[in-house]
Amino acid sequence: MSAGKLHLNAFLMGVGHHEAAWRHPRTNPNALDDVAHFQHLARVAERGRFDSVFLADGVQVWGDVRHSTANRFEPITLLTALAQVTDHIGLIATASTGFSEPYNLARLFASLDHISGGRAGWNIVTTAGDRSAQNFNREVNTEHARRYQRADEFLDVVTALWDSWEDDALVVDAESGVFADESKVHEINHRGEFFAVRGPLNAVRSPQGHPLLVQAGSSEDGKNFAATWAEAVFTAQQTHEEATTFYADLKRRVRAHGRPADSVKVLPGLVPILGSTEAEARRLATELDDLIIPTRAVRQLTELIGVDLTHHPLDQPLPALPPVSHINGAKSRFELVRDLAEREKLTLRQLLGRLGGGRGHQVLAGTPEQIADHIEHWFTTGAADGFNIMAPLLPSGLEEFVDHVVPLLRARDLFRSDYTGHTLREHYGLPRPTSRYTPAATSQRT
Template identity: 70%
Template sequence: MPENRQLHFNLFLMGVGHHEAAWRHPRTDPAEAGSIAHFQRLAQQAEAASFDSVFLADGVEARSDGGWGLISHFEPFTLLTALAVVTERIGLIGTVSTGFSEPYNLARQFASLDHISHGRAGWNIVTSAGERSAQNFSRTANQEHAVRYERAAEFLDVVTALWDSWEDGALVLDRASGRFADAARVHDIDHVGKHFQVRGPLNIPRSPQGHPLLVQAGSSASGKAFAARWAEAVFTAQQTLEEGQAFYADLKRQAATAGRDPGHVKILPGIVPVIGSTEAEARRLDQELDELINPDRAVGVLSTVLGVDLTDHPLDEPLPPLPPVAEINGAKSRFELIRDLAERDRLTLRQLVGRLGGGRGHQVVTGTPEQIADHIERWFGQGAADGFNIMPPVLPGGLTDFTEQVLPILRRRGLFRDGYTGRTLREHYGLPRPAGRYAAA
């Protein structure tokens, strides 16, 4: 690895914190989850700390009880546009599913966001695993796992072709001659495939980044193969250093096999930093949050994730036998992570929902600022991460703790920059701007 590597940090924005019970804790105001100003302040705070990007997860379903499954009040494009106008440098990444979108609309939306933000847009590509999601789109059940990734691959072929359908410089705007665009540099894509038929071209010129940054978060075998082909940043979840190292090495190897530069695939595990001035103080905050978890609701969420009804299972017993992962049509990698966590640490159902309450399977690191910095440096230096997806347990306080207490330590160690060196999201991640498929011609 290059000796002058610098950490990449993405701020994962979620309501008033990533802990399931954050909204019940006195350090938060749950009403802020519905406030644009709240998210604008968080984005500005992250930008002041030189974070590479902020990120919005999204789903197209809500739990029937109106509970934890409500990820956000806002859909990503609306909120990210509101963040774009109050920031100048930080990247803006949003989740949109290939399962419930059309390539033309999505390509146009992300190109628009890239223009509005002057080159700061990124797309987190998901295939959507939930049955409830499918039932909101005139389907009784979701597509099979393999079909979802097959559709996603064709979706990316279409979207990237549309982003390239206008060459750089095709927009002429010559008022004297009346020549608006160079028609020879605007191309139909004439895509006819199994899932999509799209003529093109896109009805917006090529955006500042050429292609908005492509991000991916699935860690199943299909997800990793897809990431190796397309992803430029990968948000992932591993519980141990050894698991992180194995994932990191495997994905970089697959990217090289796919003919890509492995250095152009940035791997950012999720981390929930629970920070205190002493270790005891940090553990006290962690315990306070865990004690606010509603076990019935948490078990309901876990049942949905695993695809196994646990609502009548005793809280103080281990999980019942789970089906083989091959039979799971949902999020296979998250299923395996939770199963392995429960088996490795011999957790009861009550203990498991407590462990998952902090970060839904992402690593929760509790300690002093120095201990958090040590953990980050260890993963970064020992081949498990290029940076981290920061998931504060409470917001905005958890972000303030991280930016004011942990980042200065990492800067003193020479691991994180003092300020931005570029203006676009691709420049922040050290990635090239795609030339476009018609550039050579």
């Protein structure tokens, strides 16, 4: 349970989160090539007073090229374009600590934060999979725990770079010719196991100080990383019981790291398949599942959990899976899929249908009232601080959510009627960090 209102993020994925969305008559797959499509989505989410929009990303071609939609846009650049047509909504981009340099990434996010007037967020991923590593001079990817060690040091460096210009470093006195007070611009002189970075960053401090830090890893390493760094957590939870357990566990870890429990917002994914009746919603879900191409879905599942299922018969139960300790990919997603298949005794084909809508995120077909009931239930019972809304079809699914679900949430006093702040941090009710280089006494006085 959260003290304030709930938070909503719109996860923008092409023409919809359902893997067959692009084949459905309610979408236009040519929109994938169209910045205006994504700008429309951002405007719709802003009309709904969402906290933020979010773009996923990776550093390889993902899935089955023949049957999967293909990328055009990189998230930080696309969000820069969305910033030009919106005024309030937060802009969260995925980027990898595994295959970037901290100086470059600190700069890109600082720039997005400057350009958007304080609306940038970074969804931090470590990047699993050998295919990704093979685009960056390596045969195999780094082992799971080591990826998080690198991520941890990466964040040390990036946040120090963001702090390297104090807020009041600029003087800008044309008369004397003093542009900056050099005593407030700091080398960071980081020397660690993975990185040596002198600094300062070649960008003054951005409106939020630090762009919002978001994270989605739900493994042991992932949760500890989140407890250390994250301010919002995207997570896939299939049942209320699992969600409350995850929520309580994460908040406990956050407190154990000396941070207030509400300094991290937990946002489970939700794929709302909306209809004016439950039957209509179920018909849409069935239409979409019928468009799934099994070979593509098996390949995607193989990549998702890191276990090769491409030769497994579709109508048999899953084979015995290796212990999670042998998985070097997304460990928590592996466990979620394994538990779902075991709990419901699903064949491979049935499992594909369950995953096709949201790749492990909860899919809920129903009326706006039913979706609002679910959100209220989870929000008021310690399962969520908000939701990562993953519309199955875009833009229609997001438009319907904004027009029909958001008003119900407002009527129940669960969600804001208008923005009260301007920055992404303000929407999530999170403080603006003080630069680590600003003396504590000074920052208390000002």
